[in-house]
Amino acid sequence: MITFKLNGKTVQGEEGQYILQVAQRYGVEIPTLCHHKALEPAGMCRLCTVELFDGRRSRFVTSCNYPIWEGMEVKTDSEPVHEGRKLIVELLMARCPDVPILKELGKKYGISDTRFKKEEDTCILCGLCTRICTKMGNSAISLTGRGVDMKVDTPFHIQTDTCMACGACASVCPTGHITLEKIRQNVTTHPFKPIASEYDMGLKGRKPVYVPYAQAVPNTPVIDRSVCVHFKTGGCQVCTEFCGVNAIDHTMQDEIVELNVGSIILSPGYQPFDPSKFDAYGYAKHPNVITAMEMERILSASGPTQGHLVRLSDHKEPKKIAWFQCVGSRDMNKCDHAYCSSVCCMYAIKEAVIAKEHSGSDLDCAIFYMDMRTHGKDFERFYNTAKDKHGVRFIRSRVHTIDPVPGTDDLSIRYISESGESVVEEFDQIVLSVGMEISPEVIGMAKNLGIELTPGNFCETTTFEPVATSRPGIYVCGAFQGPKDIPQSVIDSSAAAAAAGEILSSARDTLTKAKEVIPETNVIGERPRIGVFVCRCGINIAGVVNVPSVAEYAATLPYVEYASDNLYSCSQDTQENLVNIIKQKNLNRIVVAACTPKTHEPLFQETITNAGLNKYLFEMANIRNHDSWVHKNNPEMATQKAKDLVRSAVYKVALTQPLAEAELQIRPSALVVGGGIAGMTAARSLSRQGYETHIVEKSPDLGGQAKNLYRTAKGEDIQQKLNGLIQDVKQDANIHVHLNAELSQMDGFVGSFKTTLCAAGQDTVVEHGVAVLATGAYPYQPTEYLYGKDARVLTSLELDRRFMEKDASLSTLQSAVFIQCVGSREPDRPYCSRVCCTHAIDNALALKELNPDMNIYVLYRDIRTYGEREYLYKEAREKGVIFIRYSLDRKPEVIQNGDTLSIRVVDHILGTPLEIETDLITLAAAIVPNRDEKLANFFKVPMNSDGFFVERHAKLGPSEFATDGVFLCGMAHYPKPIDESIVQGKAAASRAVTLLARKTIHTSGTVAEVVPAYCSSCGVCVSICPYSAPSFIEETARFNPGKAQINPVLCKGCGLCVASCRSGAIRLKGFDNDQIFAQIAALNEAM
């Protein structure tokens, strides 16, 4: 350690350090233009000149490259130093009069104009560029020439391939003399292109060291070895100089890790189709033809334009945007993708609506499509709203070519309108709704694993084992299983987990380690002894906020016994240190001023539990995300804000009390309501994973609607498979089937439900830890199209019945008509029943098999054979099934004339009415949910206006309810085909097992609590709580009869009841009134 004086203050530095380094560490500012932390100092710009007194005399030295020595005295801002710097700035300003950084320096030193003769240069010859180039391991440029001719250049002033166009010189150049453009033109012969950000679809660049995107897990930077200079030259490694914890190791090698596993789940996903091969759309040529993925980034608040809708050619706001559907989907000619990608219709509508929201309603959005496929839950409603409320135009037409409009960046298209006219229209921007495809890498992986693929290169599965690949033990989920959207992928993934869990159930808990439990110190009644730990977060916080002064300030606050600052509070060693300090100083409340509690609170809570403190005796002050990161140009205010936030946290933590988390036993059994395919699948999966399961079915037998179905879209025999499943369930000793039974009473909550089943007048009480609702749906009974009046008019299920009975009359039919959307997509039932298009087309094909000469017509509104079901649609057209589209306002008419049954419909191509004589009409009757209000009430779960249950989260929680311990599957969620019902049945079981496997759960400590003495029994809390946590204590109870009580197990701690309690009888532990008042007071103190 060397001790010396800096501006009269005694400071210390390490042997070999320079004055500037030590000064910077002590927060003493010395101006410099040519210094870089990772480079050897050169003393080129002379700005860092300081006055050095060596005991006898004073002299001037450049602080960046003058090593410190014992006893020296340095003045950084004396009058002579100031005057000297002023002259240097003035001279530099004369050399480079137009450089902003010098102008700024001039302003700082009070120089408005230079007295010297002005030159035109922009280079100050600081040599940063040449030094960094050497550091990069290249030495492509150097200072050439001598005296006044000196300049930065390549040898002999020729372009060189030594320069790798890494851009390091431009990045360090203080004056802007070196630009990337100059490097490209004068220096390098290498191709010059920015590194495209994969996340931003190449619309933005990224660095070789980068975090893929803000929410990446783990949120740790990675080094892209393919572009990092170090891996090309062995030089650079500048990043290691800046990393405060020496986390970067360039010598790390890829490792091959061998794992012993019992099962493999494949979820490799898809890649968006690349439309550049379609010349007619000119995606590669026209900047304003973009893919939908690019549009997603442009609309995203975190995207390259911060959510500001602009087109790429001129960054102007577009006034007219068109979306082209089915680019790379439903297209055999140009890209060999015959399947439908399932998601594009919905995302295009979503993008159009968001674009309108961002840009105002005068933005014109047009979607060009073939069939609008909004078959997901609530999607049809969204489609209708986009059309009727937002004015998105939907044009049924496939556009062939995009032409640029000469002299502009606009685009012109020609299309045939629905009425058959040729229309030319111009757009500012065209979005290609690209489909999904499986990447060659994934296809290669499938080959290596020896699993079979479908014609579309998706993973081959069967309807009854929809997440099992062709190889036992290997499961699949997500878009690799078939094109699908987020909810369906989430359902899939839970199902795959259940499938793996079923075969590995005997191994469950064999590799878990028990955690050592540290006994909790009782702090109740103790005076608060608060410890405050202020985190530097490397330079993330300390670079802006004066961390030591915040820690010093914290030490002065009431009850604070200890305050210090750490480099990284979350690092392993600091955590251990924290535990030691808590023990040593006997602290009983902890404040960590660092990043956000949303990511780090659990970590610190665990640490203080290791020190024997209750985890609720803790508070965080968010001085990074809410302070240093957002006020980097205002360090003074940021430091003040940090102090305010710390004070607020200290005042709050002083009032915290240890909170108890109730431990709750989870009864290892389940109740499944509904004995259809979904319910039975859930039950079988639960049983295979070792949990006793009860199935309640109100009808006399198991099977549900599947009993009425003939065959799957893949041609499998449903009855045979269904009977197999029923046998499995019946023979399973772990599954108890209650037929002809209904729920008559329900009590309890997650972990300990108590349900009374009533069967044949007899009550049985079942105790269970979780419940799965699989109550299914039933077919709509049509009143239209002469159904019930003419025996030749059937529903699809009735036709299936005839197929199953091998009705010989079917093969004698001359003509058959299918009418789609009977009761679906109508004002009364504004949803798509999802399965009917595929079902009708498959039945049409089945009829064709019986009699290839039969005339078959399908009257439809949009054909929705999503995913690889599209192949059936194609096959049907090839086999001569005729598809005639009708619209809601011109529905077909069925006419009975004596013995002849005929149908009248307006042909959409010819525009003329047609009359078809037919022997059979099959109605695609809607799927209607069993609107079971009683059940919804029992389990306190919501239903939407259509009567389907409302899941916890439409995208991320599709198989569970907001009510803990209650799960959902099958058609009670939404109409779905068998494979999707099975997947969701498994998914619901999987979600349930995540709870059952824990055996016990801890409720949160931050829950609401009633003070009975203040309660006026008004019932506001009971009615307002979204989680049904409050209830009245029974009138006959011994204590507090009639008052409200809150079940801590159900309470989510939102505080709604607290705010609405008119008697002030409810408090929210951890966010109590006095705590929030203390925070308010703290924030307003010392203003």
Place this chain on the structure above:
Amino acid sequence: MNLMEHMGIEPGRLQFSWISSAESTKFVETVKSVTQAVKAIGPNTTYKKNPVKVA
């Protein structure tokens, strides 16, 4: 809100907004507009419990 106005709290001194956790841009915009609005109204003197206590 009307009640607050009735009590003499200037509209604008009390602001409400709804921002999803992904809308950082909207958050920043809202902070700016809230700060602007409060600046425009000027310091709160009416409701401060002890206007003398200014550190």
Place this chain on the structure above:
Amino acid sequence: MSEWEPKIVSFLCNWCSYGAADLAGVGRMEYPPNIRIIRIPCTGRMSPKFFLAALREGADGVWVSG
């Protein structure tokens, strides 16, 4: 202080605006340093008492965001 700077007490929902504030930090977006954030579990917790208290304690503005 040359120019008067308002102090604004903000009550942010843990799940919505508080997360947005975190993300604004991650994005290094800059905004005026006048707000002081109090994290509440949900805007349902918000009570008129809190903003009245804030004004009484001397805050120049109160911002509640869900």
